[in-house]
Amino acid sequence: MVNSRSPQQKRRGSPVMRAELIDAAIRLLEADGPQALQTRRVAAAAGVSTMAVYTHFGSMTELLAAVLAEIFARFGAALGAVAHTDDPVADFFALSVAYREFALADPRRYRLLFSFAAPEDDHSRSVCDFPAAEASGAIGAETFEYPVRAVERMMAAGRLGPGPARDMAARLWAFMHGALMLELNGYLGPEDHSRTTVFLPALIDILVGMGADRAHVERVVPH
Incomplete structure (x- = not known):
């Protein structure tokens, strides 16, 4: 299913966006291994800009902890x-x-x-x-x-x-x-x-x- 929300709209839905970024990171991990856990790749997999990672987690390290x-x-x-x-x-x-x-x-x-x-x-x-x-x-x-x-x-x-x-x-x-x-x-x-x-x-x-x-x-x- 295509998500019609814009990146800006997704960032405002903090709990939803956090969950989407975590799920995207786990999908990348399962498909390509831990080397795939990079800010740009996770953001792309979630269909948002890299800023969403920093907005919702502060850093890739914090996203990894959430993963x-x-x-x-x-x-x-x-x-x-x-x-x-x-x-x-x-x-x-x-x-x-x-x-x-x-x-x-x-x-x-x-x-x-x-x-x-x-x-x-x-x-x-x-x-x-x-x-x-x-x-x-x-x-x-x-x-x-x-x-x-x-x-x-x-x-x-x-x-x-x-x-x-x-x-x-x-x-x-x-x-x-x-x-x-x-x-x-x-x-x-x-x-x-x-x-x-x-x-x-x-x-x-x-x-x-x-x-x-x-x-x-x-x-x-x-x-």
Whole structure:
């Protein structure tokens, strides 16, 4: 659909224009990679002048932060869509599969999420130190709460041994991210091979190491 509004009219609709610029940037990222995230290209993709970027974000850096926040929001929505059942171990694997599928659906988008370092003043703290996502203020911190809640549910059901839930969730998250980065870079073979020989088997081993019953875990792991 052709948008008949002029660039000047779009700039006055601040929330709408912000969303259009963010969507345009994400489309460019998915099509051409992070090198496409340039002021002129984003503005052209949104059908506005480059001034719109500065009017609504102040700088390309701020637009990039908004892009990251939006992608993390979509990531969180994908994880949040995983239904809870009466078996939290099965639910954890469903969450892990959703995590992996989001990454594989668009590797460029996923890589961008974790390609930027935390602010310098945050280097002394890890995500495990924050009692809740809202306490950190870091873009995307809320997505860590999904594996945390999954671990808490498994512990409450007696499926995992005792331990700090956030630390245990961080270990699982670190493995999933590391394994996915290796897979996305072609080091773990074809997609199905990686899923069945590395990703899911390693998660089984980690959960068993955390106190889960192997027979139960192997029974509920997706095939």
